[in-house]
Amino acid sequence: MLTMLANLFKILNSDSSPAQIALGFAFALFIGLTPFFSLHNFLILFLVFVIRVNLGGFFLASAVFTLLAYLLDPVSVEIGEQLLSHPELIDTWTQLYQSDMWRGFKFNHTLLIGSVVLASILFLPVFIIFTVLIRMYRIKLMAWFEKLKIVKFIKASKFYQAYERLGA
């Protein structure tokens, strides 16, 4: 937990732009909330590696969203059930179902499509909110935060220095 917190502040205080960090958080929604071994996550990983997003922020947020997924899975399943059994969408699903490629994405699985839809809905709000929040943090809180005794204490601790040396 302490490591995660240290990581978070390191990311927030890094040279990465707020948008890069927030985009990393937003992509992490897919990795964290949806079943990991899925074809769409292969694409997400490709995008994360290719687009200049903050990787630290991405992996950190992935771990956090994975924990959050335990709470959100029932919601995702319900969304998936509603979508896949919606009469107006049946034709679309049936059409997609005829393709091996789409079936490779497991779109007809309630948890998977529900969580992908949930992650997609949350993608933009998370990106925007975190961009704004990180900017606000850097303008108003970062200097004050750096002066906090506890932060100084942590930064001065051998553990943090060793952590820094490892380049984590």
Added chain:
Amino acid sequence: MTKWIRWSGLFGFIIVVTLIACFWLFAAGPLTKLAIEKFGTDALGAKVDVADVKYGLNPLTITITGVQLTDKDAPMENIMSFDSAVANIEPFPLLLGKAIIPELTLDGVATGTQRNVSGAIAQSQTKDDEQEQPSTESKPNEQSEKTVETPSSNTLPSADEILARETLLTEQRGKAFEDAYQYHGKTIEDAVAKLPDDKALKSYETRLNAILKGKFKDIDDFKQRKKELDALKAQFKQDKQAIKDAKQAISDGKSDLKSKFKGLKSAPGEDFNNIKSKYTLDGAGASNLTALLFGEDAGGYAETTLEYYEKVRPLLIDEEAKAEKQALKEKRLDGRFIHFETDRPQPDFWVKTLRFTMDLPAVNEQTGSLGQMAVEVLDITHQQNVIKRPTVINANGVNLTTIESIEFKAVIDHRKKPGKDSFTLVVDDWKVREAKLGLAGLVLDSSLLDVNAQGQLIKGEMDITGTAVFNRSQFSSKDRTVLAKELVGALKTINTFDVNATAKGKFSGPKVSINSDLDRQLSDAFNARIKQRQKELEESLKRKLEKKLLSFAGDYQDKLKELDLTEGSLSDAGKKLESLAKSEISSYEDQLKAEAKAKADKEKAAAKAKLEAEKAKAKAKADAEKAKAKAKADAEKAKAKAKADKEKKELERKAKEKLKKLF
């Protein structure tokens, strides 16, 4: 825009993916080989060997070579082996963990090939040992059964041999009768020994006369005689009981011996019938010959087929159940797959077409292989409900040497419950040569065979029927036994016959029956040929059995008469003793009664006189008291009357005075 692209990330991603692909290409083969060997060995219970597994990328293929599946029951043999299997795999379904194989081709398929090293595994060896234990124990029984059956099938023994070999009821019951006779004889002898003889009876008479002669002198004399009489009565009672016991013993003996003699008398007949049916001397016995001739081979083929089927069947059934459980689990915990209508269904495992050619087994060394079977299996999957098609097996004979054509078709349909497995088999013009029939050295030299069989299995209940028609059949035997000669002679007259086989009931233990019109034909021919011999044998047997009966029960009638006489004499003796005791005792009792009566009369008269005197005295006293009471009453009466008169006069006077005063 380019500042948003992380080139190092792009290259890194490409390198990682390439590394994974290379790993898959080089390591996937050995890993798959290990997986097939491990899971195959676990499933089969014996070693599964794979020489090599290779993957190809374009198109995605898997090639498996040198596959050997050990026969669990014979570790130095393969239950099946093939040189190579080439399978095309659809790539996208594989991403979903679904192995869809459009075509799987096997080359060099063979069954029963020899292995260089044993394919037994430690666990299966232990199990085999455990399983073999009871079969080893049962061998002596099987042996003994065979020992019993062998003479019946190979030769007709003589009457003496049969009687010496068989456990006869006549002998058993004769022995039992003899034992019973000896037992009852001893019992009766003991009982008779306890009876009073003539001398003892005479002595009783003398003693009785002494006790009852003359009148009793006094009370002591009476008491003494009574004591002697009581002792004599006790002796009588004891003797009577002895007679009763002896009579009972004789009665029991007679009843038991009669019943045993009845059984003994019927024993030769029963023995004869038993021997007759056991040594197939009649038509009914001959009707079993078809099963003897063809049952072993037919049973062997059926057993092998069922073994293979039994190995395959659980894969379908268990996997179905597993898939259902998995579906339920997914729905409950992690969401579920929703399937839509499609003409491209995707079960977890599906071999759309499997093709291979295999050699047919050789019937015997001289004829060699019968040819080959080209087998095509369509839609192998454990999820037939997903592909909505049953598994179909089509097999046709190719390069056949002695058979015109073979067609086999099976449908394994588990789309709906209960599943239904069915098959049809048609064999045309099979030139059968020198087929050993396993009875009396019989060989079917030549015949033209047509086979037509069909069957189905629903809910573990099988129903299989098959007909084999043998045309232009010729038999021979090198055996010199009587049965062999008789059989060959009988079979010479038979040109065409059919064999019908059915197997019905539970899959684990079906009721199998084999019958044929050969039964009837053979029965007629066989019966005619051995009729004379049978008659002789029957007569000989009857004679010998009767002789045996006589040896056990020859003097039974005399013994019975003797017992009857003994019983009669006992009865007379008992009656005599009874009447003797009764008459003497009654006279003595009469005397005692007369004396007692005289005494009682005397006492009665004295008592009566006394009673009358007392009565007269009482009457006189009563009369005097009565007179006295009357006089007293009269006096009181007169006194009362005088008083009344006086009162009356007084009243009249008072009344007169009142009248006077009034007027």
